[in-house]
Amino acid sequence: MWVYQKKLEYPVRVSGPNPKLAKVIITQYGGPDGELSASLRYLNQRYSMPTDKAKGLLTDIGTEEMAHMEIVATIFYKLTRGVSPEQMQAAGLGGHYAQHNHALFWSDPNGVPWIASYVQATGDPITDLTEDMAAEQKARSTYEHLIQLSDDPCVTDVLRFLREREVVHFQRFGEALNDVQNYLSCKKVF
Amino acid sequence: MDNKQEMPQIPEAVKPEDKVKAENITSSQTQMLLEIQRLEFTAIELNLYLDTHPNDQKALSLYNSVVPQLKKCIEAYEQRFGPLFHFGMSTSQYPWQWINSPWPWDL
Ligand SMILES: [Fe+2]
Numbered sequence: 001m002w003v004y005q006k007k008l009e010y011p012v013r014v015s016g017p018n019p020k021l022a023k024v025i026i027t028q029y030g031g032p033d034g035e036l037s038a039s040l041r042y043l044n045q046r047y048s049m050p051t052d053k054a055k056g057l058l059t060d061i062g063t064e065e066m067a068h069m070e071i072v073a074t075i076f077y078k079l080t081r082g083v084s085p086e087q088m089q090a091a092g093l094g095g096h097y098a099q100h101n102h103a104l105f106w107s108d109p110n111g112v113p114w115i116a117s118y119v120q121a122t123g124d125p126i127t128d129l130t131e132d133m134a135a136e137q138k139a140r141s142t143y144e145h146l147i148q149l150s151d152d153p154c155v156t157d158v159l160r161f162l163r164e165r166e167v168v169h170f171q172r173f174g175e176a177l178n179d180v181q182n183y184l185s186c187k188k189v190f
Numbered sequence: 191m192d193n194k195q196e197m198p199q200i201p202e203a204v205k206p207e208d209k210v211k212a213e214n215i216t217s218s219q220t221q222m223l224l225e226i227q228r229l230e231f232t233a234i235e236l237n238l239y240l241d242t243h244p245n246d247q248k249a250l251s252l253y254n255s256v257v258p259q260l261k262k263c264i265e266a267y268e269q270r271f272g273p274l275f276h277f278g279m280s281t282s283q284y285p286w287q288w289i290n291s292p293w294p295w296d297l
Contacts, residue, residue, distance in 0.1 A: 003275055003276065003279055004275070004276055005275060006274050006275070006288075006293065006294060007226065007227070007274060007297075008294045008297075009230070010227060011224060012295075053241055053244070057241040057242060060234075060238055064234060070294070074294065074295040078295070168238065169238075172238050172239070172242055175242035176242055179242065
């Protein structure tokens with residue numbers, strides 16, 4: 001099971017309301033390479049992993065990604081808090097406002113809702129861990145794009161932290177992949 | 191890749207937190223949370239590393255040394271600001287403190 005901690009993994013401060021920035025950052029909440037995809041992908045792939053290292057790592061990174069989803073949600077919430085419908089509209093969030101008001105929702109910046117086909121579980125641990133490594137790189141690229149788009153240094157600081165985490169996750173998944181490959185090649189010999 | 195992840199060192203691990211400028215930290219709640227976040231980040235980083243390097247004794251003893259420090263900070267925080275955990279992981283004063291604001295997204 002999971003236990004909630006009434007705090008964020010990393011503090012989120014924003015300089016002020018900024019619906020334009022919120023509009024693009026939502027992609028790391030519910031876009032294809034966002035934190036919802038990441039957490040669900042890893043926590044779901046655990047069951048078909050053959051080694052303890054891979055089971056442990058997917059559990060832990062999947063859990064950390066849930067904390068990242070909360071961080072991204074907090075950024076969006078703070079950037080749109082108190083923003084009028086007109087300002088939302090002017091920032092390109094008119095569609096979001098029409099459907100969700102100021103509520104959070106999993107979509108990409110174009111309003112395309114999150115779908116389960118963003119993630120896969122083939123049951124082949126080599127395939128799944130390779131997907132996970134690609135997913136971390138896609139998330140890293142997306143955070144770099146968001147850093148380039150950000151005009152709020154406080155938000156940029158949090159985006160840098162999240163980008164750094166993807167780099168570490170990629171490294172750890174690579175090590176888990178090596179472990180699974182060793183395990184499978186040993187199995188074939190004996 | 192610009193990253194060769196050897197065993198995480200404490201100064202490396204807390205690096206992202208250094209960017210948080212001290213003058214912007216106003217409340218003591220935020221400040222106490224920051225100390226918890228700093229220690230917890232070290233624990234998370236070492237935890238992921240240990241998942242794929244379970245025989246690294248140095249990393250393990252570093253991890254084990256963070257645990258009591260983190261527990262101490264959490265205890266001090268909870269005495270002032272109420273439970274950080276639910277579901278039996280923290281006690282509460284009367285009346286039930288868990289539902290009290292601020293929630294993380296409002297802090
Ligand atoms: Fe990640």
